[in-house]
Amino acid sequence: MVSFKGRFYVVDKSGRGRVFVIEPSLEVSEIHSVTQAHECYWEALVVSGDDEVLLVQRFSPGEDHDEHVRTWFRIFRLEEENQRRWVRVSDLVERVVFLGVNWNFCYLAKEVPGVKGNCVMFIQPNTILDRILVFDLGTRNTTQASTVCRGMGMGMLGENKESNSFCNASS
Template structure:
């Protein structure tokens, strides 16, 4: 049998430089000590703090900065098994993570007593389903008192994590509803002034930035001497909130229909002011420059969140049902004090075939991959 630890160092280094996923890098480094010593974790991989413009919108100098945190959406499973568990990890420092609920972003705490502090990456199959980024503003106040100044969705794009001259671009939605872009090379924020309706969502798809506004107008960002937007297809009208999701190589637009509940009992803290009644799904035909309605997602399932929307195959998750959409009804979510991260309060399931919306509970078959860690996870720590 070949001794992989004896591969030429130059070859190992070249292989490592082609890995862009955090999980792939960690798994690569876990093979043996010689690989770990050669494929060191890039020190400039991810910028935690980003300065504001020299002048704020009021024209006065602003010495504050943004704190940028990164979350990974992962499917954990035993090799050769379809019993997958869905988790979200917040990367605080290299190789150290906090465990979060995949949709609500609530921190899971306390962890079960037997939950391992260290996972043996050779004993678990890990698939990265998505990444999300969160910007928070800080001006020397304690982190817990800082707020999200820009809207929830933040997109991060980098040339290469192993480049000797790292470069990255951040795109988000400004509080005004306009698109905002930060270039590491120029060290400046630029607000794109093309607002017709406030933007709902942004995504990085096949090397380009896409955005959709509340009126269903989808645009692609043209990066040249000046930043401009170009319509990619006729607008999708009808719903109240739009999402962009990459699914199996396709760009999907999900249209969420929301109505007001005029009969809500507002004396009950758990009541809803608004609630979701249905979703419509469309895929982008790049050649025809049009949106084509999708009636059936097959084995695919969509997860819609404020910070990140992603797709997975139902057959890879325990008890998951295909052709469905998981989403969070914010008005039903528990308060931070009540939420231990395992609670499914506010998470709903929409069946695209029959239009039925189901409230998830810990006993629901289709919520098992959300619920407490499966027993096998307790045995793969090291």
Template sequence: MLIRAVKIKIIKRNKKPFSSDTLDLGFLYSTVSVKFVPCLCGGRLLHQDSWLPARRLDDRIRVRAVCKLWRSSISVSDPSPRLPWFLRFAGDGEEEIICYSLSSNKTYKIHCQQLRDAYFEGTAGSFILCCRDGRPEPVSLFNPFNGLEISLPSPNHFQVYGVVSNPLQEDILAVSGTEARTGDIWSGFIRPGEETWVIRRWDIEYHFGVCVYYGGLWYVNEHNAHTLIEDAATGNIVSVILSPDSDLVLSQHMLETCGEILIIFRCNATDKLEGTYFDIYRLDEVRGNYQWVKIGDIGDRMLFLNRIGGFSLRNNELPGFKGNSIYFMDHDLQSNSILLCQHDLKNGTTEALPNFWGEGGTWIIPSFG
């Protein structure tokens, strides 16, 4: 029987392939796994340097067989336009990252030589925020899916700890960290092409999940139980209001979602995962007057919480996933590892996602262009 190679219609191309002769679409979009095979009936071969698309999140890949028998055996489906993965390093300085797919409940590995001697402090969209030891500390953005690395100006004496802007909404990068000599907590932002960071020191606690940049404003919870809203460009104070609070708090996160600023308290009245609950506050503004309002649900949104900050998607962007839910990390004391968990705000249930274990990580949205 004559066999033709599988044809892959590529919407966008890039230069650098995965170092494998097997194109695993399940790894990328939970579709199918395709093997490069010789074409014995004159069809064009897929070269090993052929590589997957995709500059934008809504790109599609369609897999079809030339032979009718193959076509009937391979289902063609459109992947979700935004499919977040959970990413973690094998270890600081290792040249390998491990990705967990929500849709397939499987983990996959990517070898990245550029990650040698690097450690990561969060993600910005499709990029890992990479730091390396040095004085001043080298900082860069690295896309592990296409090998693109963007060097950033060093923030001098400041050590970066995480991203506090929403990469899906902002055209700048905002981060938080500590001042190396004094331990003071700071935040800063930089625009594409600029050579210096705009730095601001804060009187906030040791954790950095209480600061976010959005729409030209800093939103910061300070030591004195107040929320400070400040113009990032001028330093002028826009408003100072009382901060929300909650009991039995394990962690708190401030993030922008669909144009709203939320504070999310993760709480637990027991030492078991099933005892997890969330208190959520939304920052409302009417005629220049700001206040925090407690809300019971987030509609069709899904929140993906990182160690610092996070982002949201709507369930119509991820068919098959439930809205009004929160994805987060929990430290399991018995196994001394991190569980990846999902909390349903409607019915109050929490469950650990299957087939995942690790020592921490962050959410990332893949892009191959």
């Protein structure tokens, strides 16, 4: 659930792109779904600055969803003109979306030292050590953060992780 422009937006976690809007009057409505062909593994709402709500869908093949190398994302932005609808985003430009276990946010890459724009950084939970991974929307490849970050204090993305364990500060 996120709060945006005086309303609450709630994703139902079914994997079918269903998002509900709770108006200040407590009236509830649904924004038309975005997933038609297949279910996604995970969905999140992310507020980007003061002007956008993003719906992020994660797709992971396999039954256990741990095939992180083949994980990919679809991102939609909420268009509010006329009738609310989701519009596919193919390029975040200089923004980066961070997806955690219980939190999500979006920043301009230049505001976070060492981070590349047009990416989704996410945690692969339930591994020996939770891994921080990066999906590049331009190349559509998923890699470990240590191969793409350049000195960022990656400890902020996991609990009690040292930044050097995820990102080689000398890169």
